[in-house]
Amino acid sequence: MEHRSDGIAKAITRAIVNKRLAPGCKLSEQTLADVFKVSRTVVRQAIIKLTEDGLVTIERNRGAYVSTPSYRDAVEIYDALTILEQGVAAQLAGRLDARSWSELRRHVELQHKAVEEHQDGLADQLGSGFHELLIKFSNNSVVQAMHSQLIRRTSLLRFLVDSRFDYCGLLHDHAVLVDLLEEGQVAEAQKLIDEHHRTVVRGYLLDMERIPKMSAREALAPFVEAATEGGPPG
Amino acid sequence: MEHRSDGIAKAITRAIVNKRLAPGCKLSEQTLADVFKVSRTVVRQAIIKLTEDGLVTIERNRGAYVSTPSYRDAVEIYDALTILEQGVAAQLAGRLDARSWSELRRHVELQHKAVEEHQDGLADQLGSGFHELLIKFSNNSVVQAMHSQLIRRTSLLRFLVDSRFDYCGLLHDHAVLVDLLEEGQVAEAQKLIDEHHRTVVRGYLLDMERIPKMSAREALAPFVEAATEGGPPG
DNA sequence: TTGCGACGAATTGATACCCAATCTATGCAG
DNA sequence: CTGCATAGATTGGGTATCAATTCGTCGCAA
Numbered sequence: 001m002e003h004r005s006d007g008i009a010k011a012i013t014r015a016i017v018n019k020r021l022a023p024g025c026k027l028s029e030q031t032l033a034d035v036f037k038v039s040r041t042v043v044r045q046a047i048i049k050l051t052e053d054g055l056v057t058i059e060r061n062r063g064a065y066v067s068t069p070s071y072r073d074a075v076e077i078y079d080a081l082t083i084l085e086q087g088v089a090a091q092l093a094g095r096l097d098a099r100s101w102s103e104l105r106r107h108v109e110l111q112h113k114a115v116e117e118h119q120d121g122l123a124d125q126l127g128s129g130f131h132e133l134l135i136k137f138s139n140n141s142v143v144q145a146m147h148s149q150l151i152r153r154t155s156l157l158r159f160l161v162d163s164r165f166d167y168c169g170l171l172h173d174h175a176v177l178v179d180l181l182e183e184g185q186v187a188e189a190q191k192l193i194d195e196h197h198r199t200v201v202r203g204y205l206l207d208m209e210r211i212p213k214m215s216a217r218e219a220l221a222p223f224v225e226a227a228t229e230g231g232p233p234g
Numbered sequence: 235m236e237h238r239s240d241g242i243a244k245a246i247t248r249a250i251v252n253k254r255l256a257p258g259c260k261l262s263e264q265t266l267a268d269v270f271k272v273s274r275t276v277v278r279q280a281i282i283k284l285t286e287d288g289l290v291t292i293e294r295n296r297g298a299y300v301s302t303p304s305y306r307d308a309v310e311i312y313d314a315l316t317i318l319e320q321g322v323a324a325q326l327a328g329r330l331d332a333r334s335w336s337e338l339r340r341h342v343e344l345q346h347k348a349v350e351e352h353q354d355g356l357a358d359q360l361g362s363g364f365h366e367l368l369i370k371f372s373n374n375s376v377v378q379a380m381h382s383q384l385i386r387r388t389s390l391l392r393f394l395v396d397s398r399f400d401y402c403g404l405l406h407d408h409a410v411l412v413d414l415l416e417e418g419q420v421a422e423a424q425k426l427i428d429e430h431h432r433t434v435v436r437g438y439l440l441d442m443e444r445i446p447k448m449s450a451r452e453a454l455a456p457f458v459e460a461a462t463e464g465g466p467p468g
Numbered sequence: 469t470t471g472c473g474a475c476g477a478a479t480t481g482a483t484a485c486c487c488a489a490t491c492t493a494t495g496c497a498g
Numbered sequence: 499c500t501g502c503a504t505a506g507a508t509t510g511g512g513t514a515t516c517a518a519t520t521c522g523t524c525g526c527a528a
Contacts, residue, residue: 002292002294003292003294003510003511004510004511005282028479029479029480030478030479038511038512039511039512039513040480040512040513041275041510041511041512041513042510042511042512044279044480044481045278045279045282048239048279048282048283049282049286052282052283052286052287053286058236060236060237060480060481060519061479061480061481061518061519061520062479062480062519062520062521063479063480073376076374076375076376076377077376079374079376079377080374080376080377080380082321083317083318083321083322083377084317084318084321086321087316087317087318087320087321088317140310140313140314141310142307142310142311142313142314142384143310143313143314143317146314146380150376237481237482238481238482262508262509263508263509264507264508272482272483273482273483273484274483274484274509275481275482275483275484276481276482276483278509278510294490294509294510295489295490295491295508295509295510296490296491296492296508296509297491297508297509
């Protein structure tokens with residue numbers, strides 16, 4: 001961990017991804033400074049980083065809040081994900097070695113098991129993980145950075161819906177996608193990626209209202225020590 | 235301009251894009267604080283933003299430097315640009331109104347004139363501008379933000395080469411691309427985008443050595459007042 | 469009751485000053 | 499010329515302070 005503000009930014013990011021810090025939650029500088037036992041200076045630096053990442057929005061003279069993406073934002077984010085993944089798909093189709101294909105398949109199986117065991121949180125995480133793994137095989141750190149930023153942003157979107165996803169269908173998409181890619185069927189794979197993301201967006205009916213509310217202090221509690229030391233908790 | 239650090243970050247960005255601040259140039263906190271007449275705190279915030287943007291690299295306990303991208307970085311950045319533009323091309327092909335196509339053509343003409351008049355700087359800027367205009371028509375601010383970040387990064391790459399670009403060929407590509415897109419020939423357009431960027435990367439022979447050197451103080455001089463007030467100079 | 473303005477508390481944006489840790493350069497001894 | 503030690507400069511971070519802004523509350527008039 002380079003700077004103290006990096007650790008804090010990552011802790012807050014984890015709190016968001018783990019669905020503890022909800023959109024709209026106020027991130028008061030003094031509160032965060034107390035929670036993480038650092039000065040306001042460092043907290044501000046962390047908030048700036050989160051703002052650049054799109055997870056936090058600063059309102060001048062009012063403070064920082066966890067971003068509340070609009071429906072339009074959701075569409076744009078998934079559109080961007082589609083473009084990136086289609087592009088990478090075109091590069092990878094029929095070009096990975098056997099180990100890589102089986103790694104992808106193993107990942108799908110893991111998620112399958114998580115879904116069967118009703119471990120929703122884990123299944124969610126593995127779902128995004130599949131897309132990230134796919135991108136990783138592109139071997140392009142620039143594309144990877146943009147993609148994982150988008151994935152982080154999608155975790156904000158999941159707050160704004162209560163619709164149960166059709167995990168089964170989405171999971172099946174993943175399995176089919178690996179098959180198509182291994183066979184080198186680029187066009188079909190790209191079409192599937194597009195439909196896959198459209199399905200996800202359709203699930204977001206933007207029940208903008210009832211967002212679980214928890215103070216930043218409570219939400220961050222499990223992530224505090226990880227910010228100053230080494231390993232993440234959950 | 236929201237915060238003071240935003241103005242400073244933008245000023246430094248302009249200095250880089252205008253080829254005054256070269257890769258490797260040290261950005262000393264105290265120097266920048268003097269130049270912009272602000273406290274070190276604000277300078278640090280600006281530097282953090284530039285770091286998130288990939289234009290600046292912080293070396294712990296050593297300071298901030300304008301990033302010096304490697305050849306690999308160059309390839310990855312243009313690869314990412316290719317993916318984004320191919321994706322947007324697929325969306326736009328045959329789907330814009332007449333005004334938009336003519337706006338693109340007018341842009342190509344402008345650059346044509348700049349090249350004829352040997353206004354290299356302007357031609358360069360219009361060259362990137364064409365790609366940005368194309369992306370703008372996607373109407374997706376997320377994609378647009380990622381793309382313009384990549385474009386900013388390419389301005390770092392142009393420091394590391396002295397090879398004369400084949401402006402004529404690249405310009406011709408732009409003209410052809412508009413035709414292909416208007417006719418809805420997606421596959422051909424995507425292929426052209428790929429080749430176009432490959433041509434550009436080939437121009438980067440990475441003459442890593444001779445980089446024009448100028449102190450941050452000199453380089454930033456023309457951009458200082460714009461940081462605290464309103465309008466940009468160049 | 470409703471609407472409006474004034475006042476006060478709390479928060480942010482920014483500055484100055486401080487100090488420890490670390491890096492760099494200088495100069496000296498061998 | 500090489501290796502090392504010391505001194506100086508720079509960074510990372512903390513504390514205190516202050517103006518500006520926002521927001522909530524209170525009181526008052528219609």
